[in-house]
Amino acid sequence: MPEPAITPELVAEHNLTAEEYEKIKEILGREPNYTELGIFSVMWSEHCSYKNTRPLLKGFPTKSPKVLVPAGEENAGVLDIGDGLAISFKIESHNHPSAVEPFQGAATGVGGILRDIFTMGARPIAAMNSLRFGDISNPEVRRLFSGVVSGIAHYGNCFGIPTVAGEVYFDKSYEGNPLVNAFCLGVLRHEQIARGAAKGIGNPVFYVGPATGRDGLAGAAFASQDLTEDSQEQQRGSVQVGDPFMEKLVCEACLELLDTGAVAGIQDMGAAGLTCSTCETAARGGTGIELDLDKVPQRGPDMTSYELMLSESQERMLIIVEKGREDEVKRIFDKWDLPWAQVGVVTDTGQMVVKHKGEIVADMPAAKLADDAPIYHREAREPKYLKNVRAFTLDGFSDLDGSDAINETLNKLLAWPSIASKNWVFRQYDFQVRNGTCLIPGSDAAVIRVKKDSMPKSKNDDPDETFDDKFLALTSDCNGAYTYLDPYVGGKIAVTEAARNLACSGALPIGSTDNLNFGNPHNPELFWQLKEAVRGLAEGCSAFEAPVTGGNVSLYNQNPDGAIDPTPTMSMVGLIECEGDITSQWFKDEGDAIILLGEPVDSEDKLQGLGGSAYLQVSHDTKSGTPPRCELDDARKLNTTLLGLIQAGGVKSAHDCSEGGLLVALAECCISNNPTRETPALIGASIDLSDQTDQSDEPKAADSESDAIGEPNSKLPSSTPHLRTDALLFGETQHRVIVTCSDPEAAKITDRAKLMGVPAKRIGTVGGENLTIKSGDTETTWSTTNLHDTWWNAIDRAMA
Amino acid sequence: MKFGVLQFPASNCDQDAIHAIRHLGHEADYIWHKEESVGDVQAIVVPGGFSYGDYLRCGAIAQFSPVMQAVKKFAEDGGFVIGICNGFQVLCESGLLPGALVRNKALKFRCEHVLLKTANHKTPFTAGTPHDKLLRIPIAHGEGCYFADDETLKKLKDNHQILWQYADSNGELTDAANPNGSINNIAGVSNATHNVAGLMPHPERACESLLDSADGNLIFESMIAKLAGVSEAAVA
Structure with missing residues (x-):
């Protein structure tokens, strides 16, 4: 099949500007081919490159004596919790896929964040989520809400991760553009931290997990566009299909594999699949990677190199193995009955070279692709609506008078879906598996216990290793209405409420992860919201000494009627000194x-x-x-x-x-x-x-x-x-x-x-x-x- | 005392079962699903999870695994086997226990604590539970609605094979107390010889007051006491 010619229209369809295209030509020293264009488009999407937000994110505090792996270095940050133990956690959005196909969209959101955590060498031990939907009286909203909750439940329950906390708000601004932010936390020993770098020239590159299909083609690029009325029809093919059973096997196999010491580098194939995992590992290792697509397990016949590189088929991992130790790796894959293939080799060229059917279909500098995405300093302008907001007074709003009015108001508020009990949601989640949940959903924060058998297995398993159980509190907070009315204060309140919820449970904050859900950054008023909210979050996180260890940015959250209420979700983790402090x-x-x-x-x-x-x-x-x-x-x-x-x-x-x-x-x-x-x-x-x-x-x-x-x-x-x-x-x-x-x-x-x-x-x-x-x-x-x-x-x- | 805990590819409560038994001061080890022998264990736990992803029917594929053939033999020889949640489904699918588990009546996965009334105190799994004690134990399942046809149900009653039923705080078997629509509020049953039992609730998750209930220990302790009696008898 002949590849399409590169035209300005095709470039635009890939969400690349003319200037960005010029930069691509400059990097390659020639015109890109179709596959290369696809690769650039996903690597330079907001989802992968943070091109619109990187300058803002620099304001976040990222350091503390507890930080072992800081934000931005790997898939997720790692924090010390004492006694040689550590935790790794992160939150990530799956908003657009969930708008189009709520069950699979939300399920694969959980799958993606689980992989981010076990890729670090950590065993996932708790999940939570932060959800936003439109008005619950709208049948379409109920369909999305119900589908999202079932999707999270399906994936998490089957995998065997307790979903211990979360938040759900309903507001018209989220109509047609629900927010689905999934959080996962894992535990590991300091020496078990795994790295996503392609190290060691000549080391073989393994692919493990199910075959690559056409599902989720270019999902990262899709996540970086406005949702339109046609999105549902056009984009359904961009939503991935999840298989939690496979994920469980991949997780167990990877943790077992990491313990052998035969792994030189490991990276999940999340957004932008093979493309992102190969460029990022090569960029981190300062190496190159040569890939042979003919070796990649394929679900359909006649898949093109473009499709193979951009597919977001789920539950796949890229593993760089120490040369000579391939057999140990194969033995573990076979034990777990996992499909695998040796698909490439680490090189010293710095180039990502992709071969398909005997031809070179892509040859591009990995580091430049991963790290040299354009950076935009977007224009920010205070939104006009804030004038009215600031002028607002309570004049004309009569006060409550008499017990009947007070009585009725409390009943109305308790029945308001954003305040009402969320048991309809959390009773669908297994919140107790892994015997660690000390405080179940329904209090200010969840509390989980870290015990010796929570840890990933270690071949150096020291039978004498002892440590007292550790207790962690988890919460996720954000009030979108506040953030809409004053993004800076709203950002600060998200952090203070999270910290307060931890304190109420007996915990001291040690770290945080944020999910910035905002509208189109090209709109200066929406970009101003983002900028102000980040300023508030950053000040808050500094005040509570809760460095941001990683996070996610989701822009373009809007429906045809406008943008969502800006929603900088703040998930925070705290440490509880002893069992008696759990409150x-x-x-x-x-x-x-x-x-x-x-x-x-x-x-x-x-x-x-x-x-x-x-x-x-x-x-x-x-x-x-x-x-x-x-x-x-x-x-x-x-x-x-x-x-x-x-x-x-x-x-x-x-x-x-x-x-x-x-x-x-x-x-x-x-x-x-x-x-x-x-x-x-x-x-x-x-x-x-x-x-x-x-x-x-x-x-x-x-x-x-x-x-x-x-x-x-x-x-x-x-x-x-x-x-x-x-x-x-x-x-x-x-x-x-x-x-x-x-x-x-x-x-x-x-x-x-x-x-x-x-x-x-x-x-x-x-x-x-x-x-x-x-x-x-x-x-x-x-x-x-x-x-x-x-x-x-x-x-x-x-x-x- | 040594327990074996089966490990299917997507068992996810296996570690919890091991934890609960070790917490009681006894030995517990995994038995991988590809094993053809259960080794030297004195009791077997078939744990919760999604065994093989449960893509056909819960527990339907697990029954064909090599280890289940060994478990059948172990049970025929009078060994104690307890299936929890997905493990209960596996035991029903493999014919070691009567009846079947179908989709919850409310069509939704349910995770919450329930109260269990012990209906027969004369089995290895229940002898240690005081007569007036309601067990507070969590459930977490989407397909836990127990079903048996009239004939099977009659046999279950005649042979006192119904071991646990969902009850309210007064010990009444009400509809409100029944989380999944199980027939006769049945939460767990045994085989006719009372050496194999299964239940949907998770006693291994109710094994420490830190986890909000330690009532599940009564079931494991009962098995342990009975096994200790058996080994003493063997020595004598």
Whole structure:
């Protein structure tokens, strides 16, 4: 079959600009052929090259004493967790494939991130995900949501990875362009870190995994375009098909293989398949690779070199083997009944040379292809809509009046799909396989345990190797509405909420991974969102000493109506010192004291924490106003204090206030413990907020010492004369956590918090069957049974 | 005491079973699916997972593996075999246990804790469970709806082969407590001679209070106590 001639149209179809084409000619010193053009187009797509975002990403903190492999060096970063052990984790998007074919799109998203982790030599031990969909009342949205969740469940459950945490939001802006970000974490010993470099001239290059087909042709390029109305039809062929059974075998075989020491380099064939894996390994090794496509296992007849190089057939790995040790490798592949082939050799030319049917079909400098992609400093301009956002006031929004209005608002918020329990989702995921899940989905963060048999097997397996179990907390957070209303603050809030969720679970952050989901970077307003959000994320990650160890950029997330809410997903991992520090969010025992850490309402925020709130969206159909202020010093102080209190013992539960504010958080503390199917462990609470709303002075504490140490005012200063009830109950002022402790501990805990400079106040007592709130003169009571039903079954009802 | 845990190509709860048994202070080792002998083990666990990817029917391909022929022989000789989740499916497919497991009634994979009532306390798998104790153990399956025809069901009842049933916190066998639509709320059964058992819930995941329940240990401890009795008898 003759290859098409290279025309300007063909170049454009490959998403390459005329300037980029000139650069290609310059690198090659000639015109590229069709296969070479295809190779450049995927290697220089945003997905592989970060050509639009690289300058921004440089702002992220990437170093700490714990970082063993920093961001950008390999498939995923690696962090030290002590005792010679390490973790490797990363998040990656599969948004566009999931929009077109939700089940396979999401499933292969999980498959891809699992491969990134075991390629590092780590055994994957936990997964989570961050999902965004349109309005759940839209049947098409429900189809995508249902398909994505089934796809994640199918792949993860079959592979045998516990999916322990995640987040799901629903908002119109994601209609037609859902976000599917998948995260995986693995564990390994320091000496087991594997590298993706083609080292050793003359070393054979092996291909392992299923045969290459036409599926997923140029998926990386597809991921780097706007979705249009025709995408679904045109692009279905770009979506890969996953086989978790095969992935499980490939993973086991690779870990076994790495332990032999016969592997010189290893790389998964993810985006851009054979192309990316060969150029990147050669570029990292400073070598060249010669590939013989006739040796590549092929699923269909007559596949062209273009198709073979660009296919994204799943579950394939490229392995560079130490010469002379081929037999050991073959023995392991055969043990696992895996297809394999020796497809090439490492050379000293620096060139990627591809042969097919006796001819050279590509001959290009590997390092230039991998590392010399064009870099664009895009124009950024503040979006016009922000003028209105900043001008927004609460004038004209009547405050909540009376217990009926308060009652109804809480019920509406708990049933709002973004706040409602996500059990419809996580009960489809196996979240317990591998005997490591200490805190299951449904609390602020998941907690997993790393035990000796979590580690990849080692031939030097020292029977005397002992280490205490280690405990890791995992969370993923981002509020797209905040980021839309102020990308910089939204970015900071994503980080602070993640760090706060870890603190509530008893963990100290050690690292993070981000997934930047944004619109078309050629649009200066959308690029400004990206730039600002990255600035916020970077400041946040620095403040919490949680370096970014890797991540993913997904641009062009828009449907014909416009771009998505900018969504910089932040996944963070923390270390818990000992088992006793693991803390869950739900109330524990009758009579326990309920303490609010943090200022009830931010007195310096003219919107009193209601800007961008769930309450404004649900009760007033308004997504506007500047989001709550996020002061990193306050956030850090709160987390340090909370963690200190947890480590000192005495804190029985901790839950942060986020979407829906204080009242939603309190309700969740009463209803979110679900130890057994159909039998939640409900517990009520009596809350008194009346002295927050009346302006009379709080009775002075008997001891005057508290003043001497500068007790922060836990009451609203009288400079805020009109404290709104809706702001107190449903406002989203940052840096607030609800903790409980036994009654006698309460004074000690509030005193210690205040000593650390964190406002703290006892607001109620755990017990009974109802949740009762006194605010001003109003008392409102809910049965926890009803609240639970509203919250627990909301998504099930929406999906029925 | 030494347990053997079968390892099919995509078993994924094999390591958890080993962990649970070693945690109780006993020996446990893998038996690779291509082995033709089970070696010197005193009990066998057929673990959960997706054995061969389960592309045909859960557990349908595993029954033809070399190791399953050895397991059949081991069971015929009276050896203790317990199948968990996919392992239960494998034992049903290979005819070692009656009945079949089909798609959950709600058509969705379900992962959550359930309560199990022990229906027959006179087997090697249940003798150690106190009579009034409900076991709190997690499930994680998409095809765990137990089905048997009327004739089989009658035999199961007559021979006291129903070992575990899904119950509510009062021990009642309600529909709400049944996570998958299993007939008679059946969660696990044994063969007629009560030396082979299978259940959908995962006792090996409920083996430490750190993991939120240690009730699963009662099942393994019961097997261990019975085996200890058998070996003592053999010595005597």
